[in-house]
Amino acid sequence: PPGRKVLIVYAHQEPKSLNGSLKRVAVEELSKQGCSVTVSDLYAMQFEPRATRNDIVGCLHNSEEFNYGVETWEAYKRGGLSNDLIEEQKKVKEADLLIFQFPLYWFSMPAIMKGWMDRVLVQGFAHEFPNCYDSGLLQNKLALFSFTTGGSKEIYTKGGISGDIRYLLWPMQHGIMHFCGVRVLAPHICFAPEYVSEEEREEMLIAWAQRLKTLWKEEPINCSPEWYFE
Amino acid sequence: PPGRKVLIVYAHQEPKSLNGSLKRVAVEELSKQGCSVTVSDLYAMQFEPRATRNDIVGCLHNSEEFNYGVETWEAYKRGGLSNDLIEEQKKVKEADLLIFQFPLYWFSMPAIMKGWMDRVLVQGFAHEFPNCYDSGLLQNKLALFSFTTGGSKEIYTKGGISGDIRYLLWPMQHGIMHFCGVRVLAPHICFAPEYVSEEEREEMLIAWAQRLKTLWKEEPINCSPEWYFE
Numbered sequence: 001p002p003g004r005k006v007l008i009v010y011a012h013q014e015p016k017s018l019n020g021s022l023k024r025v026a027v028e029e030l031s032k033q034g035c036s037v038t039v040s041d042l043y044a045m046q047f048e049p050r051a052t053r054n055d056i057v058g059c060l061h062n063s064e065e066f067n068y069g070v071e072t073w074e075a076y077k078r079g080g081l082s083n084d085l086i087e088e089q090k091k092v093k094e095a096d097l098l099i100f101q102f103p104l105y106w107f108s109m110p111a112i113m114k115g116w117m118d119r120v121l122v123q124g125f126a127h128e129f130p131n132c133y134d135s136g137l138l139q140n141k142l143a144l145f146s147f148t149t150g151g152s153k154e155i156y157t158k159g160g161i162s163g164d165i166r167y168l169l170w171p172m173q174h175g176i177m178h179f180c181g182v183r184v185l186a187p188h189i190c191f192a193p194e195y196v197s198e199e200e201r202e203e204m205l206i207a208w209a210q211r212l213k214t215l216w217k218e219e220p221i222n223c224s225p226e227w228y229f230e
Numbered sequence: 231p232p233g234r235k236v237l238i239v240y241a242h243q244e245p246k247s248l249n250g251s252l253k254r255v256a257v258e259e260l261s262k263q264g265c266s267v268t269v270s271d272l273y274a275m276q277f278e279p280r281a282t283r284n285d286i287v288g289c290l291h292n293s294e295e296f297n298y299g300v301e302t303w304e305a306y307k308r309g310g311l312s313n314d315l316i317e318e319q320k321k322v323k324e325a326d327l328l329i330f331q332f333p334l335y336w337f338s339m340p341a342i343m344k345g346w347m348d349r350v351l352v353q354g355f356a357h358e359f360p361n362c363y364d365s366g367l368l369q370n371k372l373a374l375f376s377f378t379t380g381g382s383k384e385i386y387t388k389g390g391i392s393g394d395i396r397y398l399l400w401p402m403q404h405g406i407m408h409f410c411g412v413r414v415l416a417p418h419i420c421f422a423p424e425y426v427s428e429e430e431r432e433e434m435l436i437a438w439a440q441r442l443k444t445l446w447k448e449e450p451i452n453c454s455p456e457w458y459f460e
Binding site for chain 1: 340349
């Protein structure tokens with residue numbers, strides 16, 4: 001609906017890829033709805049995935065023994081995080097919905113996107129004990145993981161060699177998003193686009209656009225072990 | 231035993247950290263046994279986690295549409311991967327045992343280590359359809375995930391808010407290592423070292439050294455859904 005803000009965190013090297021097209025479709029459809037859409041195109045930004053001392057501007061809280069979690073927490077509180085992190089946190093703060101668009105790499109997100117999670121969602125900003133899970137600091141936001149796989153739908157089932165696809169969503173949806181208080185919409189998965197016809201890939205794009213039309217009416221999943229492991 | 235080769239892939243910024251000490255203990259104990267131990271100290275190496283075109287030396291197989299999986303596969307076959315990847319692959323190839331030492335970041339490994347997985351374990355080297363899982367290309371190797379957590383042991387249980395710790399091991403142990411044919415030893419987990427006494431941290435180091443003394447007699451876990459989800 002008009003006025004809603006969406007941040008798409010996007011991790012693919014190639015604009016012509018299906019991931020690139022899925023991202024474009026989302027920008028178009030959500031813009032058409034009157035949403036304001038921002039994209040963090042991680043490879044294009046050459047986003048830094050490594051969690052290092054460079055993320056803290058100025059002096060360290062404890063320069064004797066570097067503790068990334070403590071240092072970024074302290075830096076956040078005094079406004080001393082590096083500019084790229086401040087920028088991303090601004091985008092997250094404003095967003096009603098976060099869409100993560102990526103190809104599945106090794107049962108998870110590509111390292112460049114994992115680095116976004118590691119570095120942007122710092123203590124103080126996204127969580128701060130005891131404000132985690134249902135009382136995480138990013139409440140009233142939604143997240144959606146939209147990704148492509150190499151393997152077919154059949155191998156990602158309970159009896160399949162790679163197990164139920166929900167198993168691998170646990171760390172991302174529950175461990176990260178739910179931990180920060182974000183409610184999670186059902187994932188959007190395009191299985192094995194490299195092994196289907198151009199027509200079927202086109203249908204994948206249409207299906208995504210269709211889903212986005214009624215996205216704001218969707219209920220979040222029940223992000224508890226039952227959803228993942230029955 | 232004498233002659234065995236071990237690669238420790240290590241991801242912590244601070245040598246004085248518990249992770250740094252755990253790494254040092256492993257180097258010492260395994261060297262004492264006569265093993266030859268190599269360490270990839272990812273932060274010290276400023277290891278690149280991003281999967282980009284830079285990983286391929288020379289011309290691309292398809293310069294019209296960049297596909298990282300295809301390009302690295304092709305580059306591997308013609309010896310055209312970047313030098314940092316060739317170096318890491320050499321270490322992996324020689325190793326009988328891979329130890330991954332890291333602090334748990336967001337229910338997973340830090341991005342810098344995920345980048346090591348994404349970039350080093352390319353098709354052709356670590357797997358090549360249908361050579362995956364039990365017939366993966368890195369057979370006859372063992373892997374062990376050794377990590378520290380922020381949260382306590384209690385929260386990582388079936389009834390705990392963060393779920394059984396085994397849930398989050400699925401993508402790493404099954405999705406990556408098992409996929410490449412590597413057999414997996416039980417993980418080594420130090421829970422919440424930041425919240426225990428100096429003495430207890432010392433005991434954690436002793437326990438790790440003790441375990442390493444008889445490590446070569448351990449049987450791999452049964453890396454199937456049952457182990458993870460019962």
